[in-house]
Amino acid sequence: MSKKIKSFNFILIIFIALFLTGCWDNEELDTISIVTGVGIDAADTEGNIKLSLQVGKINQEKSTPQSAGGSDDSIILEIEEKSILTGTNELERQVTRALFMFHNQVIIFGKEQAKKEIKPYIETFIRQNDMRMETLVFISEGEAKDILDIKMEQDKISSFGITKMIEGIQRYDETYSIRVLDLVCMIMDEGTTPVLPILKIEGSDKSRLLLKGLAILDNEKYIGELNETETRGYTWIRGKFKNTFIEVDTEDGLAILNMSNIRYKLKPQIKGEDLIMDLEILGDVVFSEVQGFHNMTIEETTKIILEGAKEKINEEIEASLSKSKKLKTDFLGFGTEYHKRFPKVWEDVKEHWENIFPEISLITNIELNLIDTGKIRNSLDMKEGK
Amino acid sequence: MILDKRKISRTQFMFSVACFIQSSSLLTSFFTSITKQDSWIAVILGSIVSIPTLLIYSYIMKKFPDKNLIEINDMVFGPIIGKIFSIIYIWFFMTLSAINTKDLGEFVQKTILDNTPSIIIVGALLLLCSWTVRNGIEIVTRYSLLFTFIATTIVISTVFLTINQMEMDNFLPILQQPKMAYVRATHIISAIPFGELVVILMLNPNLDIEPKKRIKYLLYGFLIGGFTLLLVVFRDIAVLSKTIEIFLLPSYETLRLISVYSTLSRVEALFAISLIILMFFKISVLYYISVMGIAYLFKMKSYKPLVLSIGVIIIIYSFIVYPSIIAHMKSGSETAPFGWLVVESILPLITAIVAKIRKLPEQKKGMSS
Incomplete structure (x- = not known):
């Protein structure tokens, strides 16, 4: 009797191992687009935003010999929509691969958008399960899209460059590394006005990014900024x-x-x-x-x-x-x-x-x-x- | 009539209690959304408030050392009222099993297997649990020591890993919430993680401990569990600051923040591990108890035929127990604690008082000797 049960269990286990496992919701590297940066700019239509996603390219052809600035390591997807998720959903239909948000490095708000409002758009980044709380947040002088678009000298994908830059600075100065979590804390704290670091493009060939002071967001709206001395004071x-x-x-x-x-x-x-x-x-x-x-x-x-x-x-x-x-x-x-x-x-x-x-x-x-x-x-x- | 003759040793009992409380330490948002940065105070108050309830349990355990709750009800209140009491308890145990099954299923589906139908997750879990339950209480509690050890190690190591993100300022200002908030949070804590210990009354006849010493091991286990809960809440407040009130799974978010120079990150898998093993334990215990309760209620000769059918009922119940997560949260922080309180504290108290008035255990002793 017990032998029968044993052999039944054995068959059951084999059955489970064969038929219940699998990778039917798999996401292979060549079927996804890894989003490395999100930019949010003001749109002309009221209530809309211009969403730009920086997508890092994975399939790097090794054969292309150092084509300086020729081969792009990232592409920018752009859309005008009411919210971030409607934007990404719309974009999903325009690109061949599924958008993968887990590895998002930075969130950049254009200054014009920051003058309108940023609060409603932060909400997505804390609610969605595939957004991480340690993503860095910035305000850009000019359009956020340009920041995502530039090729830095050493790091071809600008959002990785920004993260590295912040990591370097963080060793001696923690002012510039403001994560989504910190921003939410500042918004929730009574008696603090949130600040966000400002990114600016410099250089003759527009290939240099610079951290330039802090933007002050009263009621989550841009009202002014601190220059370098004032930032040091802060x-x-x-x-x-x-x-x-x-x-x-x-x-x-x-x-x-x-x-x-x-x-x-x-x-x-x-x-x-x-x-x-x-x-x-x-x-x-x-x-x-x-x-x-x-x-x-x-x-x-x-x-x-x-x-x-x-x-x-x-x-x-x-x-x-x-x-x-x-x-x-x-x-x-x-x-x-x-x-x-x-x-x-x-x-x-x-x-x-x-x-x-x-x-x-x-x-x-x-x-x-x-x-x-x-x-x-x-x-x-x-x-x-x- | 004892359906399950296996015995639980002292360590197994102690760590079962600890494990049982720890399993609730993962789902703290019921009260962190109310008391925010003061939640740790609520945990301490909650544990103090729970001690009288534990004393009632231990009184009952001492008076009826070889009887479980269903039998005690029959003895104390007679067959009819006793049955009504027993049915209330069994309903409570079944609801708890369903809620916990739902919690685990939802968590796994939300974070790891987001396309898998939840019936597969819950079904696989309950199948494993039913296998354990069929083998009796000794198997259910055997791994409690290991589980407690794993869970505690995870909590302590994550405290060290998040120490660079902690800010002691996050605990300020202290005691500035409205007074009702503390009362509510204390009530929730004493009802949801601690009060659920009423299940030990069902394990009573299986304890291999002298009746007088049971309270000692119960309190030890309670301390281990309570301390872990406190540590978890401390860690989450120190790391998350005020944002603790908006997250549904504060501990999960805390662990997601761990990143040691991008080499050691994605530690939230640890949360998943500890949640799954602790919930497996808790559901097994609750499942076992529901099965035993029904078996004793109908005076069955063996509980084994019931195991699978009750498992199916729990699965179905877990799908209909709350229509949505909003209803779940609302009930967890508003209505459930009151309902639970009746079952967890008031009914045992009535049992203890009636037993005392009727001087029941003495009579029993006289009869048996």
Whole structure:
């Protein structure tokens, strides 16, 4: 009896293995188009967007000998539609292969679209299962499509180039890597205006991409942007530098410092009626380059340079703060800090935060600790000995 | 009349309890959508609130060490009212099995096998479960230690892998939600993962533990499970911040974010692994219990003929239990906890009180000696 059951089980297993397995919903590499970048631009018709998808080519013919710029590594698909998914569905019918969104690297909003709205289009990227939350988000100066379309010198597919660039920058500065998740967090946080990095095409042959400051999105609409100094200020306040160079330009000479081991403390305080933010920045500095400082001793030089560096940081912070006050929008996230640390106070002020927040005074306390002067002590121009 | 004579050892019992709770740690959105960054508080409150319920269970287990819930109902309330109680319990167990089957089927279909008809996924799963159930409780719980070990290892290792994305600021502000939110979330946690432990009352006669020590192993298992749940919620809040409230599967999204220099990514497969093994365990236990419940209710001589037919009922039930995911979420966070509470806490409490008043176990002892 049990032998019968055993042989029945055996046949059953063989049957299952033969007939229930298979690859009937397989997706082979030569039947899919891998989308590597999504660009969203403003369309002329109200309520529509111009969707451009960058599709990386897989079948690279090895025989074509380095045709400079001749063979395209990616193609751009374009369509004007109401939403991202209607656009991709429409595109599915125009291309020979199925669109495969899992490997999307970047989402780029054209500046014109950002001036209209971006929020409804973010929704798709968090709802759909084949979209990943760590995709990077950017705003493009000009059209997003152009950014997807350019051939960078070293990376033929621009979205991979952008990702690599961000990965490189991220080692010392985290401001520019804003993922879908971070953007959604910023949108959901009370008292923060979202910011997104801006991409710009530069160079005579239009083959160079540049990260140029941050775009400020009040109510998820583009209202202004930060230049380089202001972006640095933003980075100081949000505590996103891991290490950085500080350029100190004094009357006596020029010095470049490398600052590392940076520690930040941003502390909201309430003193009486006033709201005060306390920002503490501690860091170790190393002299990387020193020019000038004729006939001065190293002690004097050090003092001047460190003072200059503090001033420089303060200037950058000030620039960013005054920009924020001018635009009357709190992209520095002070509101969030108060919301987190003083939730009761926040309940009272949040209704008219844009009027209260320009009154906040920011007190900075910067301490730089010189740990190394590099391979040499005195500069060539400096006074010998002590 | 004991239908399944096999015994469960202490470790098996302890880890079964842990495993049972852990299986709910994957589907946390019922309460994370309510208390957001304070969900960890709700987990702690929920576990504290659940302890009295566990004490009721252990009281019943101590008083009736070799009887299961259906028999206890018959003894305590008499054959008619007892049967009504038993039917309510069996309905509850069947519903739970159907809901969990549905959860697993939906998850697998949504994330891995999106073109496969869900009847194939659910059918294959239930076929495996029925094989286990046919072999009795000892087989069902045998792998609980291994499953708990795998699930806990996955949770702990993912905590380390996401540590660079965690921000302690995400927990602020603390205790700023409306008060009702905490009450609701606590209620959900005590009803959905912890309260479902009422199933152990059905395993009672199979425990190979002295009646007095059962509470100890029950609490140990409860602690392991509760701690894992807490850790999962902590990790998800630290990584996802406020966005935790909008995701249906917060843990899955957290794991999707893991990427160690693009060499170690796509770790969400781990979530799928732990979900499938834990859900397999949970469904097996619930399935076994539904089968046993019906077998005892009708005083059958063997439970084996029931296994396949009840499996079919569970499959069909799982398709009709909720019309859509919206209804599922709504019921999970709004109506179900109240219904569950009746079955999980109030009915056992009534049983315990009536047993106490009628001094039942003593009589029984006197009769048997």
